[in-house]
Amino acid sequence: MVVTRFAPSPNGPLHLGHAYSAIVAHDLALSGGGRFLLRIEDIDGGRSREDLAQQFRDDLAWLGLAWEEMPPQSSRVDEYEVAAATLKAMGLLYPCQCTRAQLAGSVYSGRCKANPPPPGTAVAWRLDMAAAMARSGPLSWVDELAGIQLARPDLGGDVVLVRKDADTPASYHLAVTLDDAADGVTLVTRGADLFAASHIHRLLQDLLGLPVPRWHHHALLLDAEGRKLAKRRNSPALVDRRLGGEDGLVLADQLRRGQLPGGIMLSAGLRDAP
Numbered sequence: 001m002v003v004t005r006f007a008p009s010p011n012g013p014l015h016l017g018h019a020y021s022a023i024v025a026h027d028l029a030l031s032g033g034g035r036f037l038l039r040i041e042d043i044d045g046g047r048s049r050e051d052l053a054q055q056f057r058d059d060l061a062w063l064g065l066a067w068e069e070m071p072p073q074s075s076r077v078d079e080y081e082v083a084a085a086t087l088k089a090m091g092l093l094y095p096c097q098c099t100r101a102q103l104a105g106s107v108y109s110g111r112c113k114a115n116p117p118p119p120g121t122a123v124a125w126r127l128d129m130a131a132a133m134a135r136s137g138p139l140s141w142v143d144e145l146a147g148i149q150l151a152r153p154d155l156g157g158d159v160v161l162v163r164k165d166a167d168t169p170a171s172y173h174l175a176v177t178l179d180d181a182a183d184g185v186t187l188v189t190r191g192a193d194l195f196a197a198s199h200i201h202r203l204l205q206d207l208l209g210l211p212v213p214r215w216h217h218h219a220l221l222l223d224a225e226g227r228k229l230a231k232r233r234n235s236p237a238l239v240d241r242r243l244g245g246e247d248g249l250v251l252a253d254q255l256r257r258g259q260l261p262g263g264i265m266l267s268a269g270l271r272d273a274p
């Protein structure tokens with residue numbers, strides 16, 4: 001049975017791009033007689049708002065979608081800690097004290113691997129990518145649109161798996177990988193902008209002995225300048241459309257047919273993916 005999910009973070013309202021993503025996940029599950037899940041990704045420290053989670057449910061219902069709701073991330077902190085302890089015991093995590101300001105560029109240089117922070121310092125924990133890949137050996141995964149992929153988690157460098165701030169214990173990569181396994185997701189659907197993240201998740205699944213789903217990275221909605229839609233910049237929130245009296249079923253139908261509002265276009269899917 002196909003199990004998909006929509007996993008929004010409640011740190012700002014949903015916009016058309018989210019609506020499209022939720023509809024893709026919903027329709028892929030239902031066309032296969034499967035289940036469509038909603039999971040609120042609410043461990044983003046102080047930025048998560050419970051009122052937005054309720055707004056999301058109202059938005060999805062307005063679009064005509066039905067779902068099963070899974071426990072939010074904040075209820076799963078113990079599982080994240082167990083997984084992090086497992087990876088530490090395997091010798092695959094190392095502490096890092098670098099601040100954002102010290103980290104120029106997106107791929108981490110590994111400076112704290114060479115110079116461990118003194119005891120008592122607040123640290124994040126990074127995956128020792130070379131050691132992790134040596135342990136797992138070559139891995140592959142399947143994207144329904146892009147085909148078979150050889151996993152290249154190294155493109156992201158030594159990613160953070162446990163964050164420095166105590167109230168946000170797991171990074172996105174660790175939490176989402178564990179959650180999808182716990183929820184029994186068999187087809188991970190997300191925007192093509194997150195294609196690189198799936199390489200990392202495939203490695204984590206192998207290290208932690210988790211089931212391996214399939215993936216479906218869908219095209220993105222772009223504005224007239226070719227930029228991804230963003231809540232503040234170029235796409236009205238779904239809540240504003242809904243409260244403004246727009247018909248959500250008509251909107252959902254238009255998104256399914258690729259009839260996008262003026263100035264918005266669909267990217268060529270995986271064209272921009274690595």
Ligand code: GLU
Pocket residue numbers: 007008009041176189190191194
């Ligand atoms: N919470 C993430 C987001 O809102 C979920 C991405 C994913 O599907 O993994 O973008």
